[in-house]
Amino acid sequence: MDFTRNPRRTLQKNYDAELSSQFPHDLQLYDKIPKSSILIHEFEEIALERLKALRIVETVTLRGFVKFSEEWRKNFHEELKKQDLKSLSKLYSSLGVSNTAPNYEARKKDLISHFILCLAFCRSDELRNWFISKETDLFVARFEELSTEGRKEFMELNNIDFQPIPQEEKKAKLSRLLNTFQYMNATQFDSADFYKVPFKKVLELVRSRKVLLEKGQAYVASGDLGNLLASKLRQEISHSLAVMKQCLPETTADIRLDSVLKCLLDQYESGTYKPTTTSSNAIRIEDLDELSKKSYPPCMRRMHETLRAKHHLRHAARLQYTLFLKGAGLSLEDAMKFWRSEFVKVMAVEKFEKEHSYNIRYNYGKEGKRCNYAPYGCNKIMNSQPGPEDASGCPFKHSKPQELRKLILSYGIDSNQGLKDVMEYVNSQQPVLACQKLFVLSHPGKGVEFGLCHPNQYFTESRTIITGVNVKQEPGSTPSSAVNSPASRYATPSPGGARENVNSSSTPLSTKAVMNRATPMSSRKMLNVDNKAAGKTEPSKEEVADWMDELDDSDFSQLEAMDTTN
Numbered sequence: 001m002d003f004t005r006n007p008r009r010t011l012q013k014n015y016d017a018e019l020s021s022q023f024p025h026d027l028q029l030y031d032k033i034p035k036s037s038i039l040i041h042e043f044e045e046i047a048l049e050r051l052k053a054l055r056i057v058e059t060v061t062l063r064g065f066v067k068f069s070e071e072w073r074k075n076f077h078e079e080l081k082k083q084d085l086k087s088l089s090k091l092y093s094s095l096g097v098s099n100t101a102p103n104y105e106a107r108k109k110d111l112i113s114h115f116i117l118c119l120a121f122c123r124s125d126e127l128r129n130w131f132i133s134k135e136t137d138l139f140v141a142r143f144e145e146l147s148t149e150g151r152k153e154f155m156e157l158n159n160i161d162f163q164p165i166p167q168e169e170k171k172a173k174l175s176r177l178l179n180t181f182q183y184m185n186a187t188q189f190d191s192a193d194f195y196k197v198p199f200k201k202v203l204e205l206v207r208s209r210k211v212l213l214e215k216g217q218a219y220v221a222s223g224d225l226g227n228l229l230a231s232k233l234r235q236e237i238s239h240s241l242a243v244m245k246q247c248l249p250e251t252t253a254d255i256r257l258d259s260v261l262k263c264l265l266d267q268y269e270s271g272t273y274k275p276t277t278t279s280s281n282a283i284r285i286e287d288l289d290e291l292s293k294k295s296y297p298p299c300m301r302r303m304h305e306t307l308r309a310k311h312h313l314r315h316a317a318r319l320q321y322t323l324f325l326k327g328a329g330l331s332l333e334d335a336m337k338f339w340r341s342e343f344v345k346v347m348a349v350e351k352f353e354k355e356h357s358y359n360i361r362y363n364y365g366k367e368g369k370r371c372n373y374a375p376y377g378c379n380k381i382m383n384s385q386p387g388p389e390d391a392s393g394c395p396f397k398h399s400k401p402q403e404l405r406k407l408i409l410s411y412g413i414d415s416n417q418g419l420k421d422v423m424e425y426v427n428s429q430q431p432v433l434a435c436q437k438l439f440v441l442s443h444p445g446k447g448v449e450f451g452l453c454h455p456n457q458y459f460t461e462s463r464t465i466i467t468g469v470n471v472k473q474e475p476g477s478t479p480s481s482a483v484n485s486p487a488s489r490y491a492t493p494s495p496g497g498a499r500e501n502v503n504s505s506s507t508p509l510s511t512k513a514v515m516n517r518a519t520p521m522s523s524r525k526m527l528n529v530d531n532k533a534a535g536k537t538e539p540s541k542e543e544v545a546d547w548m549d550e551l552d553d554s555d556f557s558q559l560e561a562m563d564t565t566n
Helices: 007-021 039-060 068-082 087-091 101-121 127-144 150-158 167-170 174-180 184-189 201-205 222-252 253-272 285-294 298-310 315-328 334-343 349-355 357-363 378-382 402-411 416-427 433-440 455-467 511-515 523-533 541-549
Strands: 038-039 196-197 210-213 217-221 491-493 498-503 509-510
Touching: 007 217, 007 285, 038 039, 039 068, 039 087, 039 101, 039 127, 039 222, 039 253, 068 087, 068 127, 087 101, 087 127, 101 127, 101 222, 101 253, 127 222, 127 253, 167 174, 167 210, 174 210, 196 201, 196 222, 201 222, 222 253, 285 298, 285 334, 285 455, 298 433, 298 455, 315 357, 315 455, 334 349, 334 357, 349 357, 378 433, 402 416, 416 433, 433 455, 455 491
Parallel strands: none
Antiparallel strands: 038 509, 196 217, 210 217, 491 498
16 A cells, blocks of 8 residues: 655654754753744734743842742742743753753744844843843753753853863862862762863852862852853843844834834833822922931932032932932922032032033933933942942942941841841842842831832832831832733734734744844835735835824834835
8 A cells, every 4th residue: 555654744843853953952042043934923922921031030039039049940930830931931940951842942932032122122221231131040040950961961052161070180179179169068069060161251250259269270060050151141142232233223114023122111111110209209308318317228328428428429429319319209499409508518609500500400301301311220220330439329239348337237227137138148249139138127027028129119118118108109000020911002004094903914024034134124125025925915105105194203213214115
């Protein structure tokens, strides 16, 4: 009898083989642009899922768990399941070497969703810093879950030449290794591998004294390999973000893509604290000294006390403190009186009016661009670089230990253990958790039910506890866990004048064309290819004219580069 092969099975086998060659491992360094097509609704869905995952990384960390500890990883995995992020949950719980069809599909989504968020978060330093930080944490968490075989295969696939030292060398340096890695017990030490690498490649571990140094070589424990590889990942992501920023105008000319990317940024902003000033939360100049002692976070208390003592602040501190006061509820009129009363003690009134009054009105949106400038969040403050004698920045990151201890004790902490707990977070380079711990200690009997991310958030939560009145300023929108609204809420104008859902198009998008700067595709060409694939004809001049008449002014900035002729 003549038996023929099942064509469907053959196609599936070839498809799996192609995915296997593109995605050989569950963990990736994201150093390769994906080469495949994706439907617009899938483009949106997997990007929102990844943003959810990054928010989970942030939320679990803010709960107070030591980053990447067993409790941290357990809570992270539980949140992935709770949020129904099946694809990433599968990769997270995998040992790294499960070569099955579902794993291949999950790896594909992982790669594409990473680059989609690169497109969305390449627009500003603040967005880039947040994205790099959370992607790196996600990478390290996943690396920690890999089996020994999975780690070895990952390093081989990525040409990372870190070979564990032989057992003979480990025994020869036994006493020095034990002295360096004191946190390990005997069982952990016996099972741990140690890698010898040039110290320049592990400067972060050298700074935190987590390596044994000898003749320019650093002995790194296997448990710290994730942090070591994270440095390489940061370089890859930084490069990708730079490339994405260059090709952003080309990409966002396709208004379907632009709608999805705007949705992602809106969802990011919805989980970010944004102070809003109303008459109900206004504060007065005469109350500032008392408020600084009871409800100011350390960064703002330090600036307030420096201003009161020296009657002057440098530019970065003036800007940071002015915006904080604005967000806390101080009116422009009172802000002018407050700054003038301090500065005129060391300078003439004319000099203040000439050099400083304009900047205060500018920060309140009354001069220049007349923008409503937002107070600085914790990330922006921590990433600043204050100079000497500058009171700006984050005390938990930028202050000398002796000065920081004095500042912490000024909050009335009467326990050496409390000071020790805060300093442990400082020493482990977790300034946000240190500040959050200080909040708990300075508000006895009250736990923290929020993830600290903003000085004004610290202030309003403190006022709510102390006064018993809900004076909380509303965040930007929904909590960070609510990153689930689809981009389909954004309607895009259809050529016929009616509006259609951005998800109504089943047209595939070429991720290579969208993301690869080396092979850019014009927005018009991309739309033409997609329309042909969907069996549509190109709109006429009249239809396009009707379409553009319905757009508001904000839409035209994205359409200026589009050719509207046949």
